[in-house]
Amino acid sequence: MNAPEIQIKNVSMIYPVKNGEEVIALNDVSLDIQEGEFISLLGPSGCGKTTLLRIIADLLHPTAGSVSIRGQSPRDIRLQQKYGIVFQSPVLYDWRTVRRNICMPMEIMGIPRKERTARINQMLDLVGLQDFGYKYPFELSGGMQQRVGICRALALNPEFLLMDEPFSALDEFTREKLNEDLLGIWSKTRKTVIFVTHNIVESVFLSDRVVVLSPHPGRLSAIVNIDLPRPRENSIRETPEFFKYVAEIRRSFEGV
């Protein structure tokens, strides 16, 4: 096996709170992620999923332990814009069209106009929004807005993608559709994806491996390999093998 793309070693995160007390958000978490893998961080509210994602993104610094990405620090990776990040809410600029929203990170990085235009067209094709480039965010559904968020995260052709509960605000039907679309995008780009969710079904559908975290203190409690064939379509959710994985992960929470 190749050296892991992302190495998380003995990471702990303690937040100070009122009256000198502390919250142990993560306790001694270690995890290796291979290039091109689709990994979900799964667990109930408060188990430290977002904290771990933010540490990888260099938006937070761990109290102990380290993260190394292709041998570089998260800070170096962030400064070189080598990752794309998608949040629960797509945080689009209301006054900019879809095209200009996707363009934003490329403008900041000084990418020439011609290349920006080509890249925007390519991104809109990838997510099926070719006809919506000149619309404003308020003219789009929540699912379409989140697709624009994904385009923007991929615009600089990052090496990996961090996604923090990107579909949790969407209705079930839209979420399932976007799950399928995301796998389509992933199979075309083959970026490493780290996907935060508290939805077991979503994690099984998407992932190569599901990393199960438990709260109080936040810790890694199981890693489940999902050996379902790819490409996956939504109908796979109805197969006995799929149910088996959902049940296995659900059981790993019992007694937590």
Ligand SMILES: Nc1ncnc2c1ncn2[C@@H]1O[C@H](COP(=O)(O)OP(=O)(O)OP(=O)(O)O)[C@@H](O)[C@H]1O
């Ligand atoms: N800035 C902060 N200050 C103090 N405590 C925090 C802070 N951020 C998170 N926590 C606490 O750390 C723990 C882990 O939080 P985190 O947001 O990483 O969990 P999560 O699994 O992503 O939860 P959710 O699914 O609700 O988003 C929780 O107990 C939370 O209350």
